[in-house]
Amino acid sequence: MTRITIVTDAWYPQVNGVVRSIENTNRELDRMGVEVMMVTPQDFASVPCPTYPEIRLSIATYGRVAAAIEATQPTAVHIATEGPLGLLARRWCLKKHVPFSTSYHTRFPEYVAARFPVPLRWLHAFVRWFHNAGNGCMVATASLERELSKLGIKNLLRWSRGIDQTVFHPMELDERPFNLPRPIFLTVGRVAVEKNLPAFLDIDLPGSKVVVGDGPARADLQKRYPNVLFTGMKTGDELAHAYAQADVFVFPSKTDTFGNTILEALASGVPVAAYPVTGPIDIIEEGSGAGALNEDLREACLAALKCSRENARKLARNFTWEAASKQFLNNVMIAQGQRPMLKGPSTGARPSTA
Incomplete structure (x- = not known):
């Protein structure tokens, strides 16, 4: 059985696009028979992020994160964020010679630069260093793929998004x-x-x-x-x-x-x-x-x-979580040096490397 361990600094009780994307993808992967294990801030003590207290930053040692990953016995590792847990998971993968994939969910350099006096070029160098250590960096769109390619990020793979149309759908309009x-x-x-x-x-x-x-x-x-x-x-x-x-x-x-x-x-x-x-x-x-x-x-x-x-x-209707999750799984396999496992309908973006 394929067992993917996802390491993310963004998780409940946060409500944002990163959390929703992982949550929906995990649901679809479960339906495909893929076991997903999570390493999240819920497993560690945390402190509020400066200027953004709703986001908690994990206080974790390398040993604790390493033990958490090893306990899941993964066949593949995906690092979703560039935060404290992501950094320690990256270190573990490199030390153990475990191939891994990453994803670029947010404009980390721009968000940090908007809050702290850090040169943008330093932050771009950081994300390049972070993601290029992996065997595949997942991005949601063609335009973002072009942007990151210009920044020197390699092994880009497309992972689009979906929508649960049983939840979000037209309803009768209120007059007021x-x-x-x-x-x-x-x-x-x-x-x-x-x-x-x-x-x-x-x-x-x-x-x-x-x-x-x-x-x-x-x-x-x-x-x-x-x-x-x-x-x-x-x-x-x-x-x-x-x-x-x-x-x-x-x-x-x-x-x-x-x-x-x-x-x-x-x-x-x-x-x-x-x-x-x-x-x-x-x-x-x-x-x-x-x-x-x-x-x-x-x-x-x-x-x-x-x-x-x-x-x-x-x-x-062009965007489904089933198709997007098949993209994710194929990308994880590519990052492991294996052939993609599944074929599925397009979600508006095809898996690709750039």
Whole structure:
């Protein structure tokens, strides 16, 4: 039996794209008969991350992480993040001559540089050093693959994302959702500096603006934008209902590597407005009628308002967790020096090396 040990610094109770991607992939791998073992911050003491206390940084020794990995008896190791656990897992793999894969989920250099006075070139050198030690670095999109290739990161493999369309789907529209006048321009995600929310909150739009999510910037933004509804974090049926009531989903981030929330909105039948950057340009196909991309976010919002809800839903059907998880498993096998195990439908991106 294939037994994959995934080491990640991002795990519950965090709610973000990294956690959701691993969670959904693990579910599909289990259905395929693949055993997945996890090494996460839940196994160790932790401290709050400076400037972002919602994220906990594990306090772990090499010996404890090594013992945790060895206890899982893996046939393959995947390191999902560049944090404390990821660094120690990398060290263990190199010391034991165990081939491993990694994934590039977030723009780590840009996120750190936004909070601390660290030169971006040093951070780029760090991620190059971290990922090039492995036998394959998984990325979600073609545009991100091109970016990282230019930075000197090698052995790039495509791992797209999916959407659970039994959870996120169109619903009957409320006449006055959130007790606000339509049209509803909604965004969902961490309320943090890297999400570029003021770019959305500053623009003049008809109707109402809604922000779903929580994070370190929420208190400040609520004071600055008293006419915007901040709902806090929503999950499950409440989150699905919130998406389905929007007229346009606004994605103002310029730093995400994919944008799982874009898929959730599309599956809910909501057109998307975003900048033409990595993530949105890989999902919102030109001519799809499912959304609008523009360097002027206001123009994108107004154009998306004219897009078809059915076109949004149609585009979302191209992305499934089953297909994305087959990509992940094949990539793990490639990193082990083995042939890919499975063939499956495209998720909008094919496994590749660059």
